[in-house]
Amino acid sequence: MRILYLASGIPVPGTLGGSIHTLEVARGLAQRGHDVHVVAASRELPLSYVRLRPMRQLTAQSWNGFTLYHQDIPKALSLLGTAAIIKLTRQLRPDLIMERYYNFAGAGLIAARRLGIPTLLEVNALIVDPPEILKRRIDDALGGPFRRWAEQQCRWASRIVTPLHTTVPAGIPRDKIIELPWGANVETFTPPPTPPPGPPKVIFMGSFRAWHGVSDFVYAARLLIERGHPAHFVLIGDGPERAAAESLAAPYRDRFTFTGAVPHQQIPTLLGQGHLGVAPFNTAPHPALRAAGFFWSPLKIYEYMAAGLPVVTAAIPPLTTIIREGIEGALFREGDVHDLAAAIERVLVNPAAAFAMGQRARARVVAEFSWQRHCAELEHIGESLIKTNSHHILRKIQ
Structure with missing residues (x-):
């Protein structure tokens, strides 16, 4: 599979949990023989940081067996980079687009919808915030545009992977949601043969x-x-x-x-x-x-x-x-x-x-609970989506 994987605003490489997640998934899928292209940020950026060039053009570099593109846009302004993502998608012609969910992201889902590509939405946080959260109160006061876009992303996604299905709004069909935990790299992390010396x-x-x-x-x-x-x-x-x-x-x-x-x-x-x-x-x-x-x-x-x-x-x-x-x-x-x-x-x-x-x-x-097992599951889901999408295209041609 050729996979385009979007992690808007997530620094790769980086020390955040999202950075580790993105890196391990990309590396794990590449190790399984897939052609993986990741769009992420080079670092965490303040909202005031806006430069037009990264939005228009993405430069590729080889990284840990996959291709990494840095798109330096503040996370909350991720959709400003949609045109560059659509352009990259047309160039790569991926079989599958994966995107880490974020309320103000979704460029990969937009590109996939335009070009008829199956999508996998990774959800690692609650999609609709509870009423105690300030963003939810602002959204309610504005009439709910954040919630509508979040739910739209879920509707557009071919499948949703999440550690717990309760992150996804109740109106999304349950059979679209696949519970899949994160993991650890069991090749990088190895236990010592005996307990370390000294006090615990x-x-x-x-x-x-x-x-x-x-x-x-x-x-x-x-x-x-x-x-x-x-x-x-x-x-x-x-x-x-x-x-x-x-x-x-x-x-x-x-x-x-x-x-x-x-x-x-x-x-x-x-x-x-x-x-x-x-x-x-x-x-x-x-x-x-x-x-x-x-x-x-x-x-x-x-x-x-x-x-x-x-x-x-x-x-x-x-x-x-x-x-x-x-x-x-x-x-x-x-x-x-x-x-x-x-x-x-x-x-x-x-x-x-x-x-x-x-x-x-x-x-x-x-x-x-290894990343290796996690990526094997992603591979299975992706290949199933591609097969279903191919059959759908054939029926349209016939």
Whole structure:
């Protein structure tokens, strides 16, 4: 297949979850023998950044086995690049167009509709925001143009792939929606043959946003330190909650390491030095997750598992179907820092059992939650759509 894959406003390469997702999907499909062309941004751009040249002309470069085009337009203005996307689509004549959903994107769907190409819409967020969100209130005041365009994208898509079907508005036919989780690259992330030496290292990795639970993690770490636990706590990443987390950790600063944002290629090494990965999600600050369920496919959990780490995470479905108590790690009551500390302690109290949990986590992610498996599913969906589209064209000719 020749595939045109649009990731409007997503920096590739980059450290965002969307950047990793886009890169892994493109690379995975290319490794399966497909001719993949990705349109993304070179970096995150402010709304004030607008230059006409990238909208009119896209320059190709070879990257990790696929062709990468940078279209540097602020994410909220993505549709300004539609003409260039249509031009590129006419040049490439792809068999399939894939597009990451974004309310103000959709150029790939427009091009596909004009040229009769099947489409796969990736949905990684709630399409219709709950009433508590400012964008939703503005949209309601304007008469709903954002919602109408979001729903139009869903109607135009041949298929929709999403971690949880509740991200998609109720009016879209259920048989168009395919639930497909994210994953980890099980070739890049490999577990050490034996536990790393020294005191246990407990790792938090994330974007340091409130709903990632970074403050809960530091509070739980302090409880363990005050109980005499010898663990060292490593926080990988950056974001708006970092300063608050560092301030909370300050009384015990020698027991914490804050790495800041690091290139994704360094993550396997950092995780390989750990004994436990923690994903202390707290949906209280995230109205969309409260409204639709935990639709966010947990990249960090899959990467912990691929690196052979046992995992502690919140007892929220569907996280409870990924990490099972006492098998791949431990679960705690969402938002309860005392229960979080207890779950960490429960895993680490027996180092041999913790290592065995990590091995089971690794086996599970290889079998069920790898990017390799994800891309195999995308390939199957894409080939089915192309076959259906070919039959449709033949019938029209006849």
